[in-house]
Amino acid sequence: MARKNTGQKTGNRKGPEESAAVDTSDKALTDLLRRLKTAANSDEIRQLSNPIERAVFHKQFATESGANLKKRLTQGALANADLNLEIAEEWFPVEQEAWNRLEQDEQAAKTIRSAGKSKPRIT
Numbered sequence: 821m822a823r824k825n826t827g828q829k830t831g832n833r834k835g836p837e838e839s840a841a842v843d844t845s846d847k848a849l850t851d852l853l854r855r856l857k858t859a860a861n862s863d864e865i866r867q868l869s870n871p872i873e874r875a876v877f878h879k880q881f882a883t884e885s886g887a888n889l890k891k892r893l894t895q896g897a898l899a900n901a902d903l904n905l906e907i908a909e910e911w912f913p914v915e916q917e918a919w920n921r922l923e924q925d926e927q928a929a930k931t932i933r934s935a936g937k938s939k940p941r942i943t
Contacts, residue, residue: 842878
């Protein structure tokens with residue numbers, strides 16, 4: 821018998837408690853651990869174990885990801901330092917010329933403005 825496609829996904833679905841954002845603050849984790857410590861039965865322990873696992877995982881992932889990113893950025897900057905210096909040296913004269921032209925244009929504009937102000941009006 822063929823199954824009708826209803827447009828809905830099938831398979832494992834996450835419940836609202838699993839798809840919610842994970843609070844990885846120290847306070848949230850401490851609260852979960854306190855609740856686990858005072859849990860009276862195995863069902864309650866099972867219910868608390870998943871949020872604890874997720875909070876610890878996310879906290880560890882965030883810590884390691886930040887450290888790894890900093891390390892990779894540092895390595896990349898050091899590896900490209902020579903190339904970056906070469907490019908800067910190559911483009912410096914071009915940029916210097918552009919700044920000089922801009923300063924000359926600004927100076928010329930000031931001269932024109934000040935010359936226009938000093939002329940007396942003829943009525």
